[in-house]
Structures are given as structure tokens and as C-alpha cells.
Amino acid sequence: MIPDPREPRSVKQLPSHDQQSIGSLLRRAQTFADINRTLSEWCSEPWTDHVRLANVRDETAVLYATTAAALVQLRHRNRSLLAWLNDRHHLHCTRIEAKVLPPATDI
Numbered sequence: 001m002i003p004d005p006r007e008p009r010s011v012k013q014l015p016s017h018d019q020q021s022i023g024s025l026l027r028r029a030q031t032f033a034d035i036n037r038t039l040s041e042w043c044s045e046p047w048t049d050h051v052r053l054a055n056v057r058d059e060t061a062v063l064y065a066t067t068a069a070a071l072v073q074l075r076h077r078n079r080s081l082l083a084w085l086n087d088r089h090h091l092h093c094t095r096i097e098a099k100v101l102p103p104a105t106d107i
Contacts (some may be wrong), residue, residue, distance in 0.1 A: 037088050044085040047073045053085075054101075059094040061085055064101035071100050 035053045042048070050070035055062040061082070065071040074081070078096045085091045 041092045061093040061096050066103050068100050071098055074098050
């Protein structure tokens with residue numbers, strides 16, 4: 001009988017290359033969490049609470065802001081943020097892509 005791929009399995013049952021992928025994904029998520037937790041070290045203004053690093057694609061840091069006002073402030077300081085991300089967190093980003101992504105609401 002062929003196992004159903006939708007059924008949950010223990011990580012130990014995954015092939016070793018899948019386990020490595022999961023480990024890599026967890027390390028990446030931890031890095032992003034660390035960066036988001038320390039954003040206030042870069043800038044202690046209240047609007048930074050509304051900005052989150054969502055991804056790093058090639059040399060681009062992808063950030064989301066929950067408000068347009070935070071996005072405007074971020075765009076005025078993107079060179080400073082790039083320098084901080086590269087120095088403090090050892091990223092190799094040359095540009096920032098920033099978008100407004102409002103928080104999810106309960107309907």
C-alpha cells in the first residue's frame with residue numbers, strides 16, 4: 001500500500017535531503033526572526049514596529065510595512081537600513097523591495 005503524502009509523518013521518516021531542507025528553512029526563519037526582533041536597534045522610532053523583513057531574494061531584502069506611513073519612513077531610510085542589515089546581520093543585500101501588507105483582520 002502506498003502511503004498518503006498528505007498524512008503527517010515524523011521528521012525522522014523523511015529522506016535525509018528533506019531533513020536538510022527543513023533544517024535550512026528553520027535556520028532561515030530564525031535569522032528573519034532575529035532581524036525583526038532587533039530592528040529597533042537600527043531605528044528606535046515607533047514606526048519600525050510596523051516593518052518586518054519577509055524574505056531575502058538574491059541581493060534584495062523584501063520588507064513589509066503594515067501602514068503606508070511606515071513605508072514612507074522606511075523608503076526615506078533604506079540606505080541606512082541596507083547598511084545595518086549587511087553590517088549587523090551579515091546579509092549581502094544591495095536593494096530593498098518594500099510593500100504595504102496590512103495585518104490580517106478577523107471577520
